[in-house]
Amino acid sequence: MRLPVIAPLVLCASPILAGEPIEEPFTCPVGGEEFTITGTLSCSQLGRTMLLRPVTSCDFVTLLPVCPGNGLPVYREFDAAEVEGLQQMIASDDWTAMRARPPWDRALALATWFEDREHQFGLALNGLWQDSGAVLADPARLDRVLQEFERRLAEQPDEGVLAALAGFALLAAGRDAEAATWLDRARTMELDDWGQAYLSAVEACRGQMATEPCAPGAPFPPPN
Numbered sequence: 001m002r003l004p005v006i007a008p009l010v011l012c013a014s015p016i017l018a019g020e021p022i023e024e025p026f027t028c029p030v031g032g033e034e035f036t037i038t039g040t041l042s043c044s045q046l047g048r049t050m051l052l053r054p055v056t057s058c059d060f061v062t063l064l065p066v067c068p069g070n071g072l073p074v075y076r077e078f079d080a081a082e083v084e085g086l087q088q089m090i091a092s093d094d095w096t097a098m099r100a101r102p103p104w105d106r107a108l109a110l111a112t113w114f115e116d117r118e119h120q121f122g123l124a125l126n127g128l129w130q131d132s133g134a135v136l137a138d139p140a141r142l143d144r145v146l147q148e149f150e151r152r153l154a155e156q157p158d159e160g161v162l163a164a165l166a167g168f169a170l171l172a173a174g175r176d177a178e179a180a181t182w183l184d185r186a187r188t189m190e191l192d193d194w195g196q197a198y199l200s201a202v203e204a205c206r207g208q209m210a211t212e213p214c215a216p217g218a219p220f221p222p223p224n
Contacts, residue, residue: 019043019058028067029078037062050201051172051216052165055130063126064103071099075109076119089113104131105141117151124148128169132216136173145169159187164199171202171209172216179206197221214218 019040043058065074070090076088089095089110098109104127104173111119124145128135133215146169149162163186170179183206186199199218205214213222 019056019060021058021060026065028070028072029074029083030072030090031067031070033067033069035068036066037060037065048220049216050168050205050214050220051129051132052161052198052220053132053217055219062105063130065180066103071106073103073110075107075123076116078207082114085114102127102131102134102179105144108144121148121152130186136216139173139175142169142175158190160186160191161195161198163189164191164195164202168202168205168216171205171214174209176206 019042021038021040023036024039025034027034038061040058040061043056043061045054045056047055049055066072072086072090083101089098098106101109103122108120108123108127111123125148127141128145135145146166147164152159153162163182167179167182167186170176170182183199183203191199201220201222205211208214212218
């Protein structure tokens, strides 16, 4: 079982390779249900959005396989003991409530249940990227993402661009006072030239979020 890569906050460029979709077989680790996911043999990063979501030549790939029958988001491989725990979870009332959540939020809840700190940040970040409209409209979901940002910054203080990203997400959610706090924090952190340019772009969006360059899906850096 080969899992798609859940992208971290990688800020480097990739060589340009055109992606072509391929269908790959996938087996659910709980129940053995077989289904297909979409992969690719090549991919390149073409840019980013104002939410810093990578734009690639293979945006069609399945980043988070979800078993159609039981709704399990397979965000990583699970060992035998974990599969047994998942079988019990899926048979419980707790899973009924968890399954009502969107897939990325469900995966983050599952990782939290496993105390799987290694993957929680990536799941929170990808939830913001792949389900941005729903996350920005749901204060509880956005707060959960920001909680992971806080933990990541405590462990990786050199990723100060996350503070600027948090500020932008809060601006997009209409939570301007909280956004100001994160942006003030970003200005105190060490940022490279790229991070400084992003912070400046976010700052320019304060009071201008209804404009096209400040939309969450707008390109960053903006086209000349």
